[in-house]
Amino acid sequence: MSQQDSDSQAIADLRLGPDYFHILCWVAAAAAVATLGWIIFEILSGAWPAMHKFGFGFLTSSAWVPNRENFGVFPFIIGTIASSAIAILFAFPLGLAIAIFLSENFLPLPVREAVRFVVEMLAAIPSVVYGLWGIFVVIPLIKIFGTWAVATFHNTWTTVGPDGLETTHGIPVLETLFAPPAYGNSMLTASVVLALMILPTITAISRNSLTAVPKTLREGAYALGATRWEAILGVILPTAAPGVVAATILALGRAMGETMAVAMLIGNSSRLSWSLLSPGGTLAGLLANQFGEADGMQVHSLMFAALILVVITLFVNLIGEAVLRHTQNQTAGIR
Amino acid sequence: MTDDLNGPSPGRPDFLTVRDFDFFYGKKQALFDINMDIPEKQVTAFIGPSGCGKSTLLRNFNRMNELIDGINHTGDIRLLGQSIFDKSVEVIALRRRIGIVFQKSNPFPKSIYENIVYGLRISGENRKSVLDEAVERSLRGAALWDEAKDRLHESALGLSGGQMQRLCIARAIANQPKVLLMDEPCSALDPIATVKVEELIHELKQEFTIVIVTHNMQQATRCSDRTAFFYLGKLIEYAETQKIFSNPAQKQTEDYITGRFG
Amino acid sequence: MDPIASHAPDFFRDEKGESAKLMGRSLRNRALSTLCVALSLLTLIPLLSIIVLLLQKGLPLLSWRIFTELPPAAGMVGGGFGNAIRGTLVMVGLGLAMSAPIGMLSAIYIIEYGPVTRLAQSVRIVAKLLTGIPSIICGVFAFAIVVATTGGFSAWAGGVALAVLMLPTILLTSEQALLGVQTAYREASYGLGATKFQTIVRVVLPDALPAMMTGVMLAVARGAGETAPLLFTALFSQFWAKSLSEPTASLSVLIYNFSTYPYPHQTQMAWTASLVLVAFVTLANVTAQLVFSKRS
Numbered sequence: 001m002s003q004q005d006s007d008s009q010a011i012a013d014l015r016l017g018p019d020y021f022h023i024l025c026w027v028a029a030a031a032a033v034a035t036l037g038w039i040i041f042e043i044l045s046g047a048w049p050a051m052h053k054f055g056f057g058f059l060t061s062s063a064w065v066p067n068r069e070n071f072g073v074f075p076f077i078i079g080t081i082a083s084s085a086i087a088i089l090f091a092f093p094l095g096l097a098i099a100i101f102l103s104e105n106f107l108p109l110p111v112r113e114a115v116r117f118v119v120e121m122l123a124a125i126p127s128v129v130y131g132l133w134g135i136f137v138v139i140p141l142i143k144i145f146g147t148w149a150v151a152t153f154h155n156t157w158t159t160v161g162p163d164g165l166e167t168t169h170g171i172p173v174l175e176t177l178f179a180p181p182a183y184g185n186s187m188l189t190a191s192v193v194l195a196l197m198i199l200p201t202i203t204a205i206s207r208n209s210l211t212a213v214p215k216t217l218r219e220g221a222y223a224l225g226a227t228r229w230e231a232i233l234g235v236i237l238p239t240a241a242p243g244v245v246a247a248t249i250l251a252l253g254r255a256m257g258e259t260m261a262v263a264m265l266i267g268n269s270s271r272l273s274w275s276l277l278s279p280g281g282t283l284a285g286l287l288a289n290q291f292g293e294a295d296g297m298q299v300h301s302l303m304f305a306a307l308i309l310v311v312i313t314l315f316v317n318l319i320g321e322a323v324l325r326h327t328q329n330q331t332a333g334i335r
Numbered sequence: 336m337t338d339d340l341n342g343p344s345p346g347r348p349d350f351l352t353v354r355d356f357d358f359f360y361g362k363k364q365a366l367f368d369i370n371m372d373i374p375e376k377q378v379t380a381f382i383g384p385s386g387c388g389k390s391t392l393l394r395n396f397n398r399m400n401e402l403i404d405g406i407n408h409t410g411d412i413r414l415l416g417q418s419i420f421d422k423s424v425e426v427i428a429l430r431r432r433i434g435i436v437f438q439k440s441n442p443f444p445k446s447i448y449e450n451i452v453y454g455l456r457i458s459g460e461n462r463k464s465v466l467d468e469a470v471e472r473s474l475r476g477a478a479l480w481d482e483a484k485d486r487l488h489e490s491a492l493g494l495s496g497g498q499m500q501r502l503c504i505a506r507a508i509a510n511q512p513k514v515l516l517m518d519e520p521c522s523a524l525d526p527i528a529t530v531k532v533e534e535l536i537h538e539l540k541q542e543f544t545i546v547i548v549t550h551n552m553q554q555a556t557r558c559s560d561r562t563a564f565f566y567l568g569k570l571i572e573y574a575e576t577q578k579i580f581s582n583p584a585q586k587q588t589e590d591y592i593t594g595r596f597g
Numbered sequence: 598m599d600p601i602a603s604h605a606p607d608f609f610r611d612e613k614g615e616s617a618k619l620m621g622r623s624l625r626n627r628a629l630s631t632l633c634v635a636l637s638l639l640t641l642i643p644l645l646s647i648i649v650l651l652l653q654k655g656l657p658l659l660s661w662r663i664f665t666e667l668p669p670a671a672g673m674v675g676g677g678f679g680n681a682i683r684g685t686l687v688m689v690g691l692g693l694a695m696s697a698p699i700g701m702l703s704a705i706y707i708i709e710y711g712p713v714t715r716l717a718q719s720v721r722i723v724a725k726l727l728t729g730i731p732s733i734i735c736g737v738f739a740f741a742i743v744v745a746t747t748g749g750f751s752a753w754a755g756g757v758a759l760a761v762l763m764l765p766t767i768l769l770t771s772e773q774a775l776l777g778v779q780t781a782y783r784e785a786s787y788g789l790g791a792t793k794f795q796t797i798v799r800v801v802l803p804d805a806l807p808a809m810m811t812g813v814m815l816a817v818a819r820g821a822g823e824t825a826p827l828l829f830t831a832l833f834s835q836f837w838a839k840s841l842s843e844p845t846a847s848l849s850v851l852i853y854n855f856s857t858y859p860y861p862h863q864t865q866m867a868w869t870a871s872l873v874l875v876a877f878v879t880l881a882n883v884t885a886q887l888v889f890s891k892r893s
Contacts, residue, residue: 019792019793019794021794021797021798022706022710022793022794024702025702025703025705025706025709025710026706026710026711026716027702028698028699028700028701028702028703028705028706029702029703029706029707029716029717029720030716031699031703032699032700032703032720032723032724032764032768033716033719033720033723035699035723035727035761035764036723036726036727038738038742039730039734039738039761042737042738042741042742043734043737043738043741046737046741093636094636094639094640097632097633097636097637098636098637098640100633101633101634101636101637102637106630106633106634107634114641115637115638115640115641118640118641118644119640120882121644121879122640122643122644124818124822124875124878124879124882125647125822125875125878126821126822126823126824126849126871126874126875126878127822127823127824127825128822128824128849128852128853128856128871129647129651129822129852129871129874129875130647131853131856132852132856132867132868132871133646133647133650135856136650136654137646137650196643199640227622227623227625227626228626228630229625229626229629229630230622230626253729256731257729257730257731257732257733257734258731259731259732259733259824259825260824260825260849260853264853264856264857284731284733284825287733287736287737288733288825288828291736291737291740291828291829292828292829292832302737303737303741306733306734306737309731309733309734310730310731310734313729313730313731314726314729314730316729317725317726317728317729318726318729321725397788399784399787399788402784402787404713427790427791427792428790429790430787430788430789430790431789431790434788434789435788437781437784437785437788439781441779441781441782441784441785442785443782443785443786443800444782444804453786453789453791453799454789454790454791456799457789457790457791457792457795457799458790503785506785506789507788507789510789510790
């Protein structure tokens, strides 16, 4: 063979077979997507009999009577929202303060690293251990607080009526929130521990947003003679605000799905009460407590409750993710 | 390897040919009606201002552009008379025959030895004797043997910038390609390393056909036998380097060379 | 911290009251800083409380017995929770065996093979959504497809629940790991005539492996600590599990059960189990961090 022939032959050699690995990876990707679909399918089909029987009334009814096959999850929906909202109320200022602390240099680096490590450790502690700790530490504390709160807000002063009977009066709104009896297993207990559990989420994402604020903005504020906090509150925080909002929303989503610590501390009552010191219930807690021993329509009702929980948490998470993506686009342009 | 050892213009003038070649990134046309013959065992330089298409054309020779989505072309490129786009051509076989050295050296985070034998291993060659011989041959060919022979199994990332680029050259020639493409190989190197690579090019052209994209006109003058000047995706002028730089036929060429733009 | 502005009357002679305003701003600045620092250091307290209690209440019962003995009956003392430790390890292992291949191979698909395909975009969205699913829903799902169909609680069901839990973590961290591999390496490999498969196996995966292992360890830490997915899938057992198809004990469910018993020995056992669990989870997380930082 001449040099030329062997050269041109050398170019057009080997026909490769199909890339089997490509197919394998495709199958894996399809399986990952199918998993979510399957989950939704299973919950929907499990919930269907209850959806058919109770319809929308399931969400508004407060009755949960297994032996009479009458189910309604309104108290649990309220409980889920309330416990998460109160948790955010506590966790937001604290989480933001820590995020600011970690992104500024108030104290030397070792101290900041220690606090960062503490927050990461808090994130790693399992929910059930929080529950156990809550039983031993938080419940007694809340009982003490509860007794004080009842005395201060509910039984604030007494009047003596014409018939000699004493009536107690309290401060409006607060007297409802802190109505007796002051239980240990209560909405307040669960919310406090929940706040601690979602704190790391708020801190981590907020801190990322704060450090992502371009140095040029920071320097601009200082150059105009601002004090550190004037720069933080006037320039840095507003710029990072969308990220902080995203952090809060995502933390809210986490709080709503949180099961164990809440189930161990909230008292798991199916009665709706407006007092923070009374036991309450959440959707996740309901599932945790009753799924193991339920059958018949109760299982379908629990599936319905699960469906509602999935919808709520997915919805909140989607909004949070959307806000987060929006913030990343915003600061991308500034240099 | 070839068994002719001729003088300065030894081989075929139409070793690598481009015919009526248009190239598109999606809807944007980057190359317009390119026609050229690149001769064997010579150095051909592509020059022109940024964005003129010289790197784009270079990367078409080994179909590296196919890694980008949405690209398109009309026309043909042939190696030794056979179209590189032909259905019977397996692109990975093509890339073993047309090697490339990139602007920024990119050795793998492996040892020097493993970097060089990568091309052999993927074509199934694992015999130690063959690999050892290839390593020495390639490192000598890239003028890196003396500096590297005692640290063959150390990480390639421990080399200096200039050494890393020569390693990439060694890695490319280990495959024994017919053509060596070099995309601004010296632009990230200091002057001393640049000189070493340019000397290397002089030696390499005895064995390989070289096409080099360069921003540095002095480099083109020093290293190449033929030069092609591109502007806005078109081939403006293509001739022997001497002629291009001393007596260009096109005004645009002259303007670029004398620094009036670009 | 920031010093308070010093009072230099001459400098501010220009504007009336400027020096007073300056002092005010400066003091406010100091006050806010102090508040911020105080709140931050406040967070140390709960964690310290948890650690102190874990050690104080958990250490006394910590001995080799916990690995070898079974839980005591209600009201009795002694015993251990070897079956729970083994159950946790087994079910995390099952979950990993199911989720790691799918997670890693999916990540390879969306980064290496088809970054712009609709499937890749769907996978990314699905992974994000799966991270947001409450862990108890993983249990509900596993209940529906394993317990309801096989008629009983089992380690398999627990494994499936944990697999769903761990999948998004492994997928997302693997994706990040692959993104961290320099494009230059891939280009060099293709330029030398390698196929996609060869490039992935010889260049990309070796470089991405440490980061991928980090993801696996984080997923393991998460899976080991979860209770809700196991409550009605693996349930619980007082005995050593003889097969994967029967109710299986786990550390997390043991803690949950024992924490509500009125017997002090059981509650103390719950603390010891918590200590073991927290130690394991912390170890996994710290190892993951170390591996990851060593790479970068």
